[in-house]
Amino acid sequence: MQYKELNVDSMLGFIQNLETIKKYFGSDELSVAEIGDGNLNYVYIVKSLQNPKKALIVKQAVEYLRCVGEEYALSRERMSFEIRALKIFYEYLPSFVPKIYYENEDMSLVIMQYLDEHIIMRKGLIEKDTYPKFSEHISTYLASTLFYTSSLYLQSDKKRELIDEFNKNTQLCKLSEDFVFTTAYMEHDTNDNENVNLNPHAKRLFEDMEFKSKILNLKYKFMTQTDCLVHGDLHTGSIMLNKDETYVIDPEFAFVGAFGFDIGALVANLVNSYIHHSVVTKNEEFKNYLLKTIKDVLELFEIKFLELWANQKESALLVDGFLDEVSLDNFKLEFMKNILRDSIGFAGAKIARRVFGVAGVEEIRGIKDKKLRGEAEVLALKIAREFVMKYGKIDNIDEILEIIKNAG
Amino acid sequence: MQYKELNVDSMLGFIQNLETIKKYFGSDELSVAEIGDGNLNYVYIVKSLQNPKKALIVKQAVEYLRCVGEEYALSRERMSFEIRALKIFYEYLPSFVPKIYYENEDMSLVIMQYLDEHIIMRKGLIEKDTYPKFSEHISTYLASTLFYTSSLYLQSDKKRELIDEFNKNTQLCKLSEDFVFTTAYMEHDTNDNENVNLNPHAKRLFEDMEFKSKILNLKYKFMTQTDCLVHGDLHTGSIMLNKDETYVIDPEFAFVGAFGFDIGALVANLVNSYIHHSVVTKNEEFKNYLLKTIKDVLELFEIKFLELWANQKESALLVDGFLDEVSLDNFKLEFMKNILRDSIGFAGAKIARRVFGVAGVEEIRGIKDKKLRGEAEVLALKIAREFVMKYGKIDNIDEILEIIKNAG
DSSP states (O other): OOOOOOOHHHHHHHHTTOHHHHHHHTTOOEEEEEETTOSSSEEEEEEESSOTTOEEEEEEOOSEETTTEEEEEOOTTHHHHHHHHHHHHHHHOTTTSOOEEEEETTTTEEEEEOOTTOEEHHHHHHTTOOOTTHHHHHHHHHHHHHHHTSTTTSOHHHHHHHHHHHTTOHHHHHHHHHHTTTGGGSOOTTSOHHHHTTOHHHHHHHTOHHHHHHHHHHHHHHHHBOOEEEOSOOSGGGEEEOSSOEEEOOOTTOEEEOTHHHHHHHHHHHHHHHHHIIIIIOOHHHHHHHHHHHHHHHHHHHHHHHHHHHTOOOSSSOOTTSSOHHHHHHHHHHHHHHHHHHHHHHHHHHHHHHHHSSSOOHHHHTOOSHHHHHHHHHHHHHHHHHHHHHGGGOOSHHHHHHHHHHHO | OOOOOOOHHHHHHHHTTOHHHHHHHTTOOEEEEEETTOSSSEEEEEEESSOTTOEEEEEEOOSEETTTEEEEEOOTTHHHHHHHHHHHHHHHOTTTSOOEEEEETTTTEEEEEOOTTOEEHHHHHHTTOOOTTHHHHHHHHHHHHHHHTSTTTSOHHHHHHHHHHHTTOHHHHHHHHHHTTTGGGSOOTTSOHHHHTTOHHHHHHHTOHHHHHHHHHHHHHHHHBOOEEEOSOOSGGGEEEOSSOEEEOOOTTOEEEOTHHHHHHHHHHHHHHHHHIIIIIOOHHHHHHHHHHHHHHHHHHHHHHHHHHHTOOOSSSOOTTSSOHHHHHHHHHHHHHHHHHHHHHHHHHHHHHHHHSSSOOHHHHTOOSHHHHHHHHHHHHHHHHHHHHHGGGOOSHHHHHHHHHHHO
């Protein structure tokens, strides 16, 4: 099929030829509307007029960055990687990943489940909403997606096929290389320069060579470590949830990378929320809820990952019986510690990049009061620096919580 | 072109249709002979009858392991990776890589320069030949091939293209995963079992969980670290040389892997020669020559790698000006130390796997006197163990030499 950019008018004509979609809606009449909040892509909602609960999301990539416009070229191939990642993650975790009804790499288009009873986690946390099942859900998601796509589960040929599928997600990986690990720590026109110029904290950050050397190590890890398929952008804006359900969306940045990258992104964004509430609401109870969430996610992730590993005696890495039981257990604990360490390093980079770099987060950049926003920035830089400087020596989860608490 | 397995009879008919080959030989009459020493492939020499100095090598892969026979299936695709690697390495180092006259991935066939004045380094070292230019040459080869194919030189898109070209060398990578990092340390039917059964040193090795845990770390590094394009099998049997020239051949194991893997393979095989002479010839002068060669190769590699790096201000990893000069220098020294450490870890695995595993080396397994062979094996295991247990803490090259000298 040849690529064609769809719009509200041409959408119905397109989807009415699709068997699975016809089956879903039956003979209902349909409405189409654009949902305006996609950064990268066009997102539409298709609804039944007879039963508005019946609705699907259509997402199509265009040859540019939607939020900037046609002058910022970005290959629509990114949708192919999103489709492939969604399918793989859905296979392992159908209850945490939107169901796909139709996908077409030629058209850079996917049609999927509409999450109408869920909100973006970032917004929920700003509103001090709590999600009692979140730690349980996301730790299952992380343990499964990371384990089942790694050399601890797959055999070598399958792992290499996975690399083949995602290796060419070059442009989106490059965005992370640039924005997470490079430009946010130096003068650059993509930064939030109105805030950066004359800001002594920005000046100090840009001159902090000890910190930047560690960032460079993390960047190298990001570029060269092929542990498993990662979501690649697992911040709280990529999570939609409510009290009972949790969905992970938007894996267009997916690639075969480091175990710690998704975990780090999630921790970073929970910390960003913590910083917001430290400065804005000063709600100690909610801050403690966030700390507990970080602790639970990290602890449960380790337990569940090890459970999956315990059931897998043979893989690319392991042949049953190669190590005795005690040695294998020790090997695994050391392995998990390294994942934790990398996660905290990546979390530090992910927090720091949001302070002055492109695409700040609402929790911090969205603070209207300039003085409070400045306080939040200082706090973010403090925690980020501790994470980045110490990640290689972290031994347990409590040390991570101490860093956050001691900072503010 | 459709694949067809050639032989001595059909060879002339095939090559006489090739323009570059016709040009090379002119109107000379040609002879074809098989050279019988290839493990994996069929190798032929094509010679001019008028001028026997005019000769080319034809190498063709078949769908099985030549040295075992048709019952050991091995995809002939391996030749595609050899061809691709030869072309890339030749581009950077035309004086250290055989010139290619013709290559055809469909036919799994390459025609290249005949090295008639060079011998396989492994055999030369057994004969106590010295090669005054070897350290200079191989350090240039290593620094260039590893640097120019890494994220320290390439931009991200080119690096990913390189991964694409080599990612599917699955079968040969799997041979290394199995034979270098797994089966040589446990009971396995591919081992040299005549020697293994009832051998107390084999028993001790197979039960040495501390050592095997470290081997597992190295295996994981081998499988998941994508620093640069490595030769993948850089032992002294893959080097042909004389006093003046050095050629690296047979890169069919090439893949995008860890910096330290080729360096480690080379060090391991120089150590194997050292062990041979410790036990068999007891020639201290030659042993010292080997030690000096190891030292020179490692030192010169670092100097040359850093020289190349100094000229490359922008790459996937670095943006000019990101770090100040002092910090960048420190970053690079730390980076080089990690390469050295990994190299010694891999060297340890490469030495150990040759003791009881499949495909022993002539220096050790070829020792006819059983008592002497046993001594050589003990010495190999001793050095290998020290390398593997200590690699993560090696700080300089002298420590490596001390380990070798102290062992024997």
